[in-house]
Amino acid sequence: MPTIIHIQETTSTNDYLQQKIKNELLEEGSVVVCDFQTQGRGAANNKWESEKNKNLLFSMLLYPDFVEIKKQFIISQVVSLGLVDYLNTITSGFTVKWPNDIYWQDKKIAGILIENNLRNNFLSESIIGIGLNINQIKFLSDAPNPVSLKNIMGFDYDLGTVLTDVQKSIFARYLQLLQGGTSRIQKDYKKAMYRNEGFYLYEDKNGVFLAKIHQVKEEGFLVLETENKEKRQYAFKEVLFKIL
Ligand code: BTN
Numbered sequence: 376m377p378t379i380i381h382i383q384e385t386t387s388t389n390d391y392l393q394q395k396i397k398n399e400l401l402e403e404g405s406v407v408v409c410d411f412q413t414q415g416r417g418a419a420n421n422k423w424e425s426e427k428n429k430n431l432l433f434s435m436l437l438y439p440d441f442v443e444i445k446k447q448f449i450i451s452q453v454v455s456l457g458l459v460d461y462l463n464t465i466t467s468g469f470t471v472k473w474p475n476d477i478y479w480q481d482k483k484i485a486g487i488l489i490e491n492n493l494r495n496n497f498l499s500e501s502i503i504g505i506g507l508n509i510n511q512i513k514f515l516s517d518a519p520n521p522v523s524l525k526n527i528m529g530f531d532y533d534l535g536t537v538l539t540d541v542q543k544s545i546f547a548r549y550l551q552l553l554q555g556g557t558s559r560i561q562k563d564y565k566k567a568m569y570r571n572e573g574f575y576l577y578e579d580k581n582g583v584f585l586a587k588i589h590q591v592k593e594e595g596f597l598v599l600e601t602e603n604k605e606k607r608q609y610a611f612k613e614v615l616f617k618i619l
Contacts, residue, residue: 377404377546379538386414388434389490389504396500401436404546408433408538415506417486419612424518429511431538437501437549444496448595451475452564453552454487454503457545459567466527470569473588473597474611477507478569481618482522484508507541509534520618565591569616574602576617579609583617 378401385391385407392407409432415423425432439450455471462469462477462484472478477485488504508514508523510531524532552560565571565588574587577599586599589606597609607614 377402377406377542379542380405380407382407382409384411384413385409387412387416387504388432389416389488389502390414392434392436392502393490396436403436403438404542404549406433406435406538406542416488416504417506418488421518422516423486423488423506424514424516424521425506425508426511428534430509430523431505431507431534431541433505433538435503435505435542435545437503439498439501439549439552440494441553442498444491444493444498446593447491447498448474448591448593449552449557449560450489450491450498450501450503451487451595452560453548454489454505454545456560456563456567457548458485458487458505458507458541460548461541461544465524470571471564471567472569472616473591474595476569479522479527482520483518484522484524484527503545505541507537509537561591561593576619578615578617579607579613 388407388409411427412432415425417423442449451474455475458477459469459471468479470478475487476483485505485507490502491498492500508521510525511523512525514521568588570588574585576583577586584601586601589598589600591597599607
């Protein structure tokens with residue numbers, strides 16, 4: 376069985392796990408979870424806010440050594456779907472905002488920070504950092520539109536139970552990938568996307584425009600289609616989802 380290592384405090388569970396695997400062989404699917412991070416990291420150099428003991432802050436270890444570097448976005452898709460699969464057993468309305476923010480309606484409930492170690496053309500270890508808001512009800516930082524399970528459902532959740540359920544759910548999607556499920560995962564990801572259907576406002580370096588999601592490429596690029604059927608392709612951070 377994959378292990379769960381529980382620590383009270385660390386800089387970042389991603390860094391802790393990265394250090395740990397230097398001198399210990401951990402089983403695939405193992406998790407490091409902590410009560411508090413002093414330097415929790417978000418995507419694009421942002422900080423990750425989390426009140427002590429209120430939320431899940433953890434990193435999961437995978438060895439996806441069959442995944443080519445240029446196809447690494449599939450790991451993001453696996454993890455996002457694992458989280459959404461689990462959350463949708465609680466209530467409906469959870470989606471993946473490209474590339475890998477987990478949303479409930481127009482609010483963010485979880486963030487994912489994946490750090491891959493590489494060997495030749497392939498991944499070797501994948502450190503999957505997840506911050507999932509559970510019992511925190513007030514968010515102090517300037518993080519846009521945060522939400523927690525408690526905000527949504529009105530009561531507290533047991534962090535240990537949620538962790539083992541989420542771990543199972545992500546691992547189930549990973550097994551699907553191992554068993555040749557790439558195209559199923561890509562289809563399910565598209566279906567699970569925030570703004571999967573219909574026209575919405577987006578903003579790129581040239582301004583605000585109306586478009587719908589056309590596809591997400593294997594390399595992770597988002598392709599939007601404007602009203603006059605022009606396709607526009609974006610890498611992470613090149614386009615903003617305008618939320619009114
Ligand atoms: C994001 O910006 O959306 C990604 C946030 C990822 C936060 C998690 S919390 C556990 C792990 N350790 C970190 O330092 N970051 C990730």
